[in-house]
Amino acid sequence: MKSSPCGRAARAALASAAASLALAVAPALSLGVAPASAATVTVTVQDAAGLPLPGSAVFLESDAARAAVRPLAGAEIAQQHKQFTQRVTVVPVGTAIQFPNRDTVRHHVYSYSPTKTFELKLYAGTPSKPVLFDKPGIAVLGCNIHDTMIAWVVVVPTPYYGLSDAAGRVQLADVPPGSYRLRSWNPAFAVGAPALDQPLEVAAEGARTVVKLPVSAAAAR
Numbered sequence: 458m459k460s461s462p463c464g465r466a467a468r469a470a471l472a473s474a475a476a477s478l479a480l481a482v483a484p485a486l487s488l489g490v491a492p493a494s495a496a497t498v499t500v501t502v503q504d505a506a507g508l509p510l511p512g513s514a515v516f517l518e519s520d521a522a523r524a525a526v527r528p529l530a531g532a533e534i535a536q537q538h539k540q541f542t543q544r545v546t547v548v549p550v551g552t553a554i555q556f557p558n559r560d561t562v563r564h565h566v567y568s569y570s571p572t573k574t575f576e577l578k579l580y581a582g583t584p585s586k587p588v589l590f591d592k593p594g595i596a597v598l599g600c601n602i603h604d605t606m607i608a609w610v611v612v613v614p615t616p617y618y619g620l621s622d623a624a625g626r627v628q629l630a631d632v633p634p635g636s637y638r639l640r641s642w643n644p645a646f647a648v649g650a651p652a653l654d655q656p657l658e659v660a661a662e663g664a665r666t667v668v669k670l671p672v673s674a675a676a677a678r
């Protein structure tokens with residue numbers, strides 16, 4: 458892994474996820490996938506008209522990826538200025554998320570989504586327990602007090618995931634070569650719609666692809 462010529466910059470960018478990514482490679486080796494090196498996968502997410510789609514969740518699924526998944530430590534979605542601090546949060550299955558309230562008003566955060574149904578009743582400060590996201594899927598979050606507050610948690614069964622930047626680009630570092638399902642999702646999708654699903658072969662030198670989602674960038678803002 459250390460000998461991998463590419464992905465060094467991307468690894469730095471994903472420093473917070475580095476620990477889980479490092480752990481992720483060992484099970485793949487024991488399953489006989491035997492990657493000679495781990496590669497970088499670059500995905501550009503566009504809308505139907507070819508415009509960049511920032512804030513899209515992108516992840517790579519496979520049996521080996523599923524076996525390599527580890528919860529993320531220290532995940533949080535705060536509330537500040539009567540908004541969630543992140544619109545879309547992507548976490549691996551098994552991650553517990555804290556919902557600290559940084560406002561002086563109280564919030565009442567809930568999700569009715571089958572992926573995770575929960576309610577943090579009217580609170581100030583940080584609730585005593587984080588919320589465990591133990592099933593893959595998409596949870597829509599709201600606040601009972603402030604109707605304009607909305608956010609999404611995308612729970613993924615893989616250590617290889619990311620969120621697209623302003624240019625619609627996602628870089629996934631340290632991906633073992635192999636056959637994957639490339640999944641892509643944007644909050645402009647209809648409620649309950651699954652992430653787009655297409656095959657992706659990752660070679661020893663990585664992969665680079667463009668994904669077009671059936672939404673408009675204007676509607677996704």
Ligand SMILES: [Cu+2]
Pocket residue numbers: 539563564565600601602603606
């Ligand atoms: Cu609120």
